[in-house]
Amino acid sequence: MASLTALKSRLADLNALDSALSILDWDQQVLMPPKAVEARAAHSSALGRMRHELLTSDETLRLIESSKSEVDTASVDGALLRVVSRMADLATKIPAALVAEKYKLASEGHEAWVEARKANDFPKFAPILERMFEIAREEANYLGYKEHIYDALLDQFEEGATKADCDRMFGEVRQPLVDLVREIKEAGHDFDDHFLNGDWDEAKQRSFTERLVAAIGFDMARGRQDTAPHPFCTNFSISDVRLTTRFKSYLPSAIFGSLHEAGHGMYEQGSPMEWDRTYLAGGVSLGLHESQSRLWENIVGRSFAFWRYFLHELQAIFPPIAAFGAEQFYRMINRVEPSLIRVEADEVTYNLHILIRFEIECAILTGELAVKDLPEAWNAKYQSYLGILPPTDSDGCLQDVHWSMGAIGYFPTYSMGNLLSYQIWSALKKDIPNPDDLMARGEFGPIHEWLRTKIYAQGKRFPPKDLVLSVTGKPMGGVDYIEGIGAKYRSLYGI
Amino acid sequence: MASLTALKSRLADLNALDSALSILDWDQQVLMPPKAVEARAAHSSALGRMRHELLTSDETLRLIESSKSEVDTASVDGALLRVVSRMADLATKIPAALVAEKYKLASEGHEAWVEARKANDFPKFAPILERMFEIAREEANYLGYKEHIYDALLDQFEEGATKADCDRMFGEVRQPLVDLVREIKEAGHDFDDHFLNGDWDEAKQRSFTERLVAAIGFDMARGRQDTAPHPFCTNFSISDVRLTTRFKSYLPSAIFGSLHEAGHGMYEQGSPMEWDRTYLAGGVSLGLHESQSRLWENIVGRSFAFWRYFLHELQAIFPPIAAFGAEQFYRMINRVEPSLIRVEADEVTYNLHILIRFEIECAILTGELAVKDLPEAWNAKYQSYLGILPPTDSDGCLQDVHWSMGAIGYFPTYSMGNLLSYQIWSALKKDIPNPDDLMARGEFGPIHEWLRTKIYAQGKRFPPKDLVLSVTGKPMGGVDYIEGIGAKYRSLYGI
Numbered sequence: 001m002a003s004l005t006a007l008k009s010r011l012a013d014l015n016a017l018d019s020a021l022s023i024l025d026w027d028q029q030v031l032m033p034p035k036a037v038e039a040r041a042a043h044s045s046a047l048g049r050m051r052h053e054l055l056t057s058d059e060t061l062r063l064i065e066s067s068k069s070e071v072d073t074a075s076v077d078g079a080l081l082r083v084v085s086r087m088a089d090l091a092t093k094i095p096a097a098l099v100a101e102k103y104k105l106a107s108e109g110h111e112a113w114v115e116a117r118k119a120n121d122f123p124k125f126a127p128i129l130e131r132m133f134e135i136a137r138e139e140a141n142y143l144g145y146k147e148h149i150y151d152a153l154l155d156q157f158e159e160g161a162t163k164a165d166c167d168r169m170f171g172e173v174r175q176p177l178v179d180l181v182r183e184i185k186e187a188g189h190d191f192d193d194h195f196l197n198g199d200w201d202e203a204k205q206r207s208f209t210e211r212l213v214a215a216i217g218f219d220m221a222r223g224r225q226d227t228a229p230h231p232f233c234t235n236f237s238i239s240d241v242r243l244t245t246r247f248k249s250y251l252p253s254a255i256f257g258s259l260h261e262a263g264h265g266m267y268e269q270g271s272p273m274e275w276d277r278t279y280l281a282g283g284v285s286l287g288l289h290e291s292q293s294r295l296w297e298n299i300v301g302r303s304f305a306f307w308r309y310f311l312h313e314l315q316a317i318f319p320p321i322a323a324f325g326a327e328q329f330y331r332m333i334n335r336v337e338p339s340l341i342r343v344e345a346d347e348v349t350y351n352l353h354i355l356i357r358f359e360i361e362c363a364i365l366t367g368e369l370a371v372k373d374l375p376e377a378w379n380a381k382y383q384s385y386l387g388i389l390p391p392t393d394s395d396g397c398l399q400d401v402h403w404s405m406g407a408i409g410y411f412p413t414y415s416m417g418n419l420l421s422y423q424i425w426s427a428l429k430k431d432i433p434n435p436d437d438l439m440a441r442g443e444f445g446p447i448h449e450w451l452r453t454k455i456y457a458q459g460k461r462f463p464p465k466d467l468v469l470s471v472t473g474k475p476m477g478g479v480d481y482i483e484g485i486g487a488k489y490r491s492l493y494g495i
Numbered sequence: 496m497a498s499l500t501a502l503k504s505r506l507a508d509l510n511a512l513d514s515a516l517s518i519l520d521w522d523q524q525v526l527m528p529p530k531a532v533e534a535r536a537a538h539s540s541a542l543g544r545m546r547h548e549l550l551t552s553d554e555t556l557r558l559i560e561s562s563k564s565e566v567d568t569a570s571v572d573g574a575l576l577r578v579v580s581r582m583a584d585l586a587t588k589i590p591a592a593l594v595a596e597k598y599k600l601a602s603e604g605h606e607a608w609v610e611a612r613k614a615n616d617f618p619k620f621a622p623i624l625e626r627m628f629e630i631a632r633e634e635a636n637y638l639g640y641k642e643h644i645y646d647a648l649l650d651q652f653e654e655g656a657t658k659a660d661c662d663r664m665f666g667e668v669r670q671p672l673v674d675l676v677r678e679i680k681e682a683g684h685d686f687d688d689h690f691l692n693g694d695w696d697e698a699k700q701r702s703f704t705e706r707l708v709a710a711i712g713f714d715m716a717r718g719r720q721d722t723a724p725h726p727f728c729t730n731f732s733i734s735d736v737r738l739t740t741r742f743k744s745y746l747p748s749a750i751f752g753s754l755h756e757a758g759h760g761m762y763e764q765g766s767p768m769e770w771d772r773t774y775l776a777g778g779v780s781l782g783l784h785e786s787q788s789r790l791w792e793n794i795v796g797r798s799f800a801f802w803r804y805f806l807h808e809l810q811a812i813f814p815p816i817a818a819f820g821a822e823q824f825y826r827m828i829n830r831v832e833p834s835l836i837r838v839e840a841d842e843v844t845y846n847l848h849i850l851i852r853f854e855i856e857c858a859i860l861t862g863e864l865a866v867k868d869l870p871e872a873w874n875a876k877y878q879s880y881l882g883i884l885p886p887t888d889s890d891g892c893l894q895d896v897h898w899s900m901g902a903i904g905y906f907p908t909y910s911m912g913n914l915l916s917y918q919i920w921s922a923l924k925k926d927i928p929n930p931d932d933l934m935a936r937g938e939f940g941p942i943h944e945w946l947r948t949k950i951y952a953q954g955k956r957f958p959p960k961d962l963v964l965s966v967t968g969k970p971m972g973g974v975d976y977i978e979g980i981g982a983k984y985r986s987l988y989g990i
Contacts, residue, residue: 019534035734050508236531237538277537
């Protein structure tokens with residue numbers, strides 16, 4: 001095992017660099033003083049280069065190859081080799097010059113996007129976006145794919161996922177979702193939630209959200225929660241997981257934001273400790289990760305049972321909330337309304353926003369759609385799927401940061417997360433038939449433990465598709481999701 | 496300049512690793528969740544090893560040597576080479592095995608020290624301390640010295656300083672300080688400061704201390720203040736300087752702690768921006784650094800003029816303080832009382848605590864004093880210099896963390912800081928004859944600007960002794976210090 005031992009020692013160094021890069025980024029988003037940007041960028045860039053050089057060095061690649069004969073592919077060490085081979089592959093296949101150009105364009109692209117969105121000036125942003133899609137095409141060609149160019153890009157974020165998977169997944173949910181949105185609209189109820197806006201004390205919001213995330217199982221001795229303008233979750237080791245949230249005048253914003261990030265965080269905290277600082281620890285893919293954030297945010301956090309237990313605590317902290325009973329509160333936090341902006345979308349309409357982006361990405365990559373015609377295509381799809389028309393491109397095709405940064409092929413992982421959250425929940429209910437009863441008593445331990453054992457404790461040991469199959473007994477699909485939200489929202493809206 | 500250019504590029508990578516190590520340490524002291532200790536230690540150790548390997552690699556050493564022929568020693572690049580040569584020298588002269596043993600012993604030593612202090616059991620700690628002093632002797636022999644073994648150790652913390660310098664410095668202050676302490680005791684005034692203990696709101700302490708450090712010139716856009724159990728200052732770049740403070744029931748604790756760390760912080764912020772991420776940026780030595788923290792804490796912060804300006808603000812925030820006029824408040828914050836514990840010592844007695852440690856370090860290193868006899872020697876010196884006798888070793892020779900960590904030869908830099916603060920202030924008064932008038936109007940700009948130009952903007956360009964000579968016109972000594980505190984405290988105590 002000489003090669004494997006030497007490889008593991010290099011991977012420990014790589015992990016130290018990764019952890020340092022993560023903390024530099026976390027600090028930048030959470031605490032860093034404004035004028036420190038330039039030096040921080042230089043430090044991150046130098047460490048990132050050292051990381052890349054270490055991962056792609058001849059010696060590392062040689063050790064990966066020679067270790068393969070030393071281990072059984074079905075063993076834990078075999079899984080480690082699979083994960084690390086893939087990391088090295090992704091890092092070596094794309095030429096350094098293209099990576100550098102993308103980096104530079106992403107930086108310029110981000111600024112151009114901010115300006116274009118502010119000025120509602122899509123044509124100004126279009127040339128950069130066009131080059132970004134060209135780079136994505138070149139990347140896909142270097143990465144290689146069997147069926148569709150999209151496969152190569154999507155695989156970077158969700159190992160093994162293809163356009164065909166997305167077509168099947170969206171095929172199962174597209175029409176049922178469009179129908180459900182229409183039915184809800186026709187039902188004619190508006191669950192007025194403007195009462196949830198107020199001057200809610202930040203310190204109290206902080207302690208209530210920390211109470212919630214600890215109650216569902218996030219270990220505060222192995223993590224913490226801070227505030228950030230754009231909430232996220234990151235970690236520096238299995239025992240150092242950082243949640244962020246933000247406190248706004250709309251009270252549910254922090255509550256569900258915290259539950260969402262805690263879902264990500266518990267996934268990271270749940271890896272076996274002996275995998276700490278190896279590349280087997282942590283969530284296996286973006287889709288699986290998002291399934292956990294959405295499960296805890298929506299299926300648990302927006303359930304009636306959850307608020308039967310927690311509403312009285314919230315009312316004790318914020319007396320104006322005592323004006324509402326659990327049922328009314330439950331309706332307010334589950335209000336459905338087709339809206340223009342993805343990040344503000346409710347659970348029902350959210351996937352339609354993603355579908356639109358996915359269809360557009362595919363059309364641009366294959367040349368069916370020209371970048372200059374993006375606004376029209378965007379608006380037509382919003383009209384068709386959501387029944388609303390963006391009044392400006394800023395509220396339309398300029399709203400997301402992703403493309404400006406070159407994250408093309410990323411969006412579908414959000415929908416995968418939504419679908420998988422219900423698919424996993426259905427599997428959980430076979431072992432725990434009464435999760436609502438547990439939640440109504442504030443008992444989240446059995447739910448957390450089921451997820452920990454089945455998913456969190458597996459880390460990256462199995463490819464995401466294998467994990468989904470073993471946990472839920474079937475490949476990722478939309479059936480459980482449509483059934484779950486159909487039942488919940490038809491009941492809520494009296495359909 | 497091919498070698499120099501290549502060297503600078505390696506130094507930029509070294510600086511990125513240093514910055515990462517600093518942020519990992521800062522986070523550990525300020526925010527890190529308790530159970531993250533083990534992984535953090537592994538990450539820091541891996542990055543520290545990479546740093547050491549990069550600094551001491553054949554290629555770096557070769558580039559340092561070949562750059563020397565490319566630059567004028569009197570130039571800025573010449574200064575950079577001098578600083579970096581010294582870094583590489585210190586890092587290569589001591590064999591890796593001894594460094595590793597010291598690291599290990601420091602870790603065990605710290606735990607043993609914590610336990611021994613708790614149990615008041617010096618004999619239990621003595622064997623480790625004995626080995627630590629042996630290691631210090633070995634280190635000194637590897638580092639080399641001309642006159643006294645202490646010179647080699649002290650030089651690591653204060654370039655160029657020797658035992659002879661310390662003897663001269665302490666020779667100038669020993670008897671005058673002992674006399675002053677006695678005179679103050681005989682004067683018979685006790686400036687009762689127990690009123691400053693209270694349940695002071697933390698958020699208000701925070702905002703008042705941030706107001707103070709910003710007022711004296713700490714740039715909050717290029718730094719921030721957080722809390723830590725043991726306050727310190729660190730920085731990740733010239734534009735990212737982190738102060739820490741702590742909020743206690745004794746109100747002056749946070750106020751003077753914050754001013755102290757801000758002194759360190761302004762020194763770091765004052766380097767020329769073009770030196771950012773090079774080894775010319777930052778304070779030149781521990782003694783010079785401490786001169787700035789002590790100048791702002793004591794000469795500025797504990798002056799009557801300072802509180803003529805700020806007391807009304809403090810009184811508005813904390814109404815109980817309105818019971819005191821500026822003169823009474825000034826007396827309370829300058830109360831002198833010989834005490835057992837260095838870190839709680841006032842400005843007058845502080846250097847006697849350091850003198851005792853310096854004399855003991857020298858005696859143990861030369862074999863005049865055996866480690867087992869340390870408690871007696873310690874107590875005899877406290878009786879002789881401060882007129883008090885430690886009732887236990889925990890309040891005596893077991894109080895400091897330094898020796899357990901192998902920091903032998905470090906203590907004198909605290910006294911250098913105290914002496915230099917007054918020596919520099921005397922030089923400042925030649926250009927700004929009326930600093931009290933400025934401070935009483937809340938005008939700290941001219942004082943800050945003088946210090947910035949003369950000291951902060953010089954970074955590490957000149958060796959500390961040259962800098963002291965050029966700024967104050969003479970080598971470091973105790974005359975200005977004795978004159979300064981003599982005048983202040985004789986007036987305060989009506990002597």
